[in-house]
Every structure is written in C-alpha cells, then in structure tokens.
Amino acid sequence: MDSLLNFSGQVAMITGAASGFGRLLSQGLAARGCNLVISDINREELDKTVSSLQLGENQVISMLCDVSEEDQVKAMVDAAMEKFGRLDIGVNNAGIAHALTPLHKIDQGIMDKQMAVNVNGVLYGMKYQIEAMLKQGSGHILNLSSMAGIGGAPKGAAYAAAKHAVVGLTRTAAVEYAKKGIRANAICPFYSPTNILAVDGFDSPENQQRLAQGSPMRRLGAPQEIVNTMILILSPGNSYMSGQTIAIDGAVSAW
Ligand SMILES: NC(=O)c1ccc[n+]([C@@H]2O[C@H](COP(=O)([O-])OP(=O)(O)OC[C@H]3O[C@@H](n4cnc5c(N)ncnc54)[C@H](O)[C@@H]3O)[C@@H](O)[C@H]2O)c1
Incomplete structure (x- = not known):
C-alpha cells in the first residue's frame, strides 16, 4: 500500500459512525489498516457499520455514545487508551441539522440542541482527544464543520452558528497545541445526500435538485467524495496542514 494511504498501526476515534x-x-x-474506536447513538446501525469493516475483532471497539454527554465522550477516549494505548486521529463527526427555519423563528429548543450536539459534542471530543495526544506528543483532529461554518445558511441560522463555533474550536486548538505536535483541521462540505438531509425542507428530490442548482457543478457531492477528501486530509503524509477549514463544495465557495 502507498505509504500516503497506509494507516497501519494508527488508532482513530470516530463519532457518529452509524x-x-x-x-x-x-x-x-x-x-x-487503521484500528478504530467508533460510536453513535444508534446501536443497530452502528453494528451494521462494524460488520462492514475489514478489521479483526481486536482492531475495533464500538460503543454507544451521545456526544452531548461529556462522560460518554470521555469513555470513548478511555477505551482507546485502554485497548490500544494511543490515539492518533480524532474525528468529531456526529452532528444534526434542524428543519429550515427563518432566523426570527429560531427558538431556544433548536438552538440548545445545536449547541449540545454540534458544539459541545465537538468540544468534548477535542478535550479528551487532546489530553491523550499530549501524552504521546502527536495527533490529528478532524472536525466536521460545513459550508454553513464559513458562510451564511439561510433558514439554517442555529446550524450555521454551531458550525462557525466548530471553526473557532478548530483554529484555536491548532494554534494552542501546535508546539505539542497536535494538529486540528475542519472540513466544510456542501450538501451531500446522507441521512442528515432527511429533515423538513431538505428531504424531497425537488429540494435536493434545487440545492444542486446552487452549485457551479450543478450537483451535490456524493458522500464517498466527501469521505475520500477526509482520508486524504488524514493521510500520514499530510503532516504540515493545521488550523484549516477545507471547503469540499464543488466550487460553491469560489463563486
Ligand atoms: N451531509 C451533508 O450535507 C453535510 C454537509 C456539511 C456538514 N455535514 C456534517 O457532517 C457530519 C456527519 O453528517 P452526515 O452527513 O454523515 O449525517 P448522518 O445523519 O448520515 O450521520 C450523522 C450520525 O450522527 C449520529 N448522531 C446524531 N446525534 C448524535 C449524538 N448526539 N451523539 C452521537 N451521535 C449522534 C446519527 O445517529 C448519525 O449516525 C455532521 O456533523 C454534519 O453536520 C454534513
């Protein structure tokens, strides 16, 4: 395997893996070749992820984890350290959208949920990942922001506020821990048809077609295309990039 894509011996933690x-x-x-500690709130779908992996039983831990609960996130890092003795990659991926809502109709409930999952979930992940990475003097954190993290998202104000916060956490960690060998980056994908789009306002083919028309490529990014870029960013060869918010957007942000 090309060394740029060889993750053998590394340990990655991924939230929202179902x-x-x-x-x-x-x-x-x-x-x-990467060893994994993966989690989600959906046990059944998480188990399907585990069955689909080309890994031996002793190379993967899967566990329930609601990222808005700090102790549950800490338990993931503890599990990684206990079993593998290290954590090289932390991917704070779990996230939720909200139904399209004009800003003047955003209520506390929508905002609180966005902050609990999309902001606190990432903060808790980073907090314990960094603690583990400090012990070994290396590590790479990849956070899931969004195009809504670097620009406005009409009718998605609470989501946009949360994803902007993810950018703030990412940049701060990159600067704060640079000397300690820890890097942090975020990706900012344009819409991609995963289950997160199954919310009111995004779920119909007509709406997704309309979203696609907002892209210079006139299409949404396939989930695999987004993930291919994540793998490239996490490549062991990509060792000097830190503090970046990488748009994966079919040129939307270039418009
Ligand atoms: N798909 C897109 O269009 C898009 C665009 C930009 C950013 N993102 C971000 O990418 C990330 C992954 O989203 P996706 O598109 O794969 O969506 P998805 O809905 O397919 O997957 C998200 C996963 O997170 C899990 N999850 C939800 N709440 C959780 C919680 N409290 N604790 C733990 N797990 C929880 C869900 O059960 C689900 O398995 C999210 O942070 C999302 O905001 C997605």
Whole structure:
C-alpha cells in the first residue's frame, strides 16, 4: 500500500459512525489498516457499520455514545487508551441539522440542541482527544464543520452558528497545541445526500435538485467524495496542514 494511504498501526476515534460520512470513513480507514474506536447513538446501525469493516475483532471497539454527554465522550477516549494505548486521529463527526427555519423563528429548543450536539459534542471530543495526544506528543483532529461554518445558511441560522463555533474550536486548538505536535483541521462540505438531509425542507428530490442548482457543478457531492477528501486530509503524509477549514463544495465557495 502507498505509504500516503497506509494507516497501519494508527488508532482513530470516530463519532457518529452509524451513518453517512462516519460509516464511510470507518470503512475507508479500516481498509487502510487503521484500528478504530467508533460510536453513535444508534446501536443497530452502528453494528451494521462494524460488520462492514475489514478489521479483526481486536482492531475495533464500538460503543454507544451521545456526544452531548461529556462522560460518554470521555469513555470513548478511555477505551482507546485502554485497548490500544494511543490515539492518533480524532474525528468529531456526529452532528444534526434542524428543519429550515427563518432566523426570527429560531427558538431556544433548536438552538440548545445545536449547541449540545454540534458544539459541545465537538468540544468534548477535542478535550479528551487532546489530553491523550499530549501524552504521546502527536495527533490529528478532524472536525466536521460545513459550508454553513464559513458562510451564511439561510433558514439554517442555529446550524450555521454551531458550525462557525466548530471553526473557532478548530483554529484555536491548532494554534494552542501546535508546539505539542497536535494538529486540528475542519472540513466544510456542501450538501451531500446522507441521512442528515432527511429533515423538513431538505428531504424531497425537488429540494435536493434545487440545492444542486446552487452549485457551479450543478450537483451535490456524493458522500464517498466527501469521505475520500477526509482520508486524504488524514493521510500520514499530510503532516504540515493545521488550523484549516477545507471547503469540499464543488466550487460553491469560489463563486
Ligand atoms: N451531509 C451533508 O450535507 C453535510 C454537509 C456539511 C456538514 N455535514 C456534517 O457532517 C457530519 C456527519 O453528517 P452526515 O452527513 O454523515 O449525517 P448522518 O445523519 O448520515 O450521520 C450523522 C450520525 O450522527 C449520529 N448522531 C446524531 N446525534 C448524535 C449524538 N448526539 N451523539 C452521537 N451521535 C449522534 C446519527 O445517529 C448519525 O449516525 C455532521 O456533523 C454534519 O453536520 C454534513
């Protein structure tokens, strides 16, 4: 295997691994030799991810973890350290959308949920991942922001606020821990048809077609395309990139 895509001996933690990007990334890293600690709130679908992996039983831990619960996130890192003794990659991927809502109709419930899962979930992941990575003097954190993390998202204000916060956490960690050998980057995908689009306002083929028309390529990114870029970013050869928010967007942000 090309060394740029060889993750043998590495240990990656991935939240939200029962679906979408998290499942595909688990499969992609496993196929390239990476040991995994993966989690989700959906046990049944998480088990399907585990069965799809090209990994031996002793190379993967799967567990229930609601990322909005700090102790559950800590338990993932603890499990990685206990079994593998290290954590090289932390992917804070679990996330939720909200139904399209004009900003003046956003209520506390929508905002609180976005903050709990999309912001606190990432913060808790980073917090314990960094603690583990400090012990070994190396590590790479990849957070899931969004195009809504680097620009406005009409009718997605709470999601956009949360994803902007992810950018703030990522950049801060990159600067704060650079000297300690820890890097942090975020990706900012345009819409991609995973289960997250199964919310009111995004779920019909007509709506997805309309979203596609907002892209210079006139199409949405396939989930596998987004995950291929994640694997490239996580490549052992990509060792000088840190603090970046990488748009994977078919040129939307270039418009
Ligand atoms: N698909 C897109 O269009 C798109 C675009 C930009 C960013 N993103 C981001 O990518 C990430 C992955 O999304 P996806 O598209 O694969 O969606 P998805 O819905 O397919 O997967 C998200 C996973 O997160 C899990 N999850 C939800 N709440 C959780 C919680 N509290 N704790 C733990 N797990 C939880 C879900 O059960 C699900 O398995 C999210 O952070 C999302 O905001 C997605």
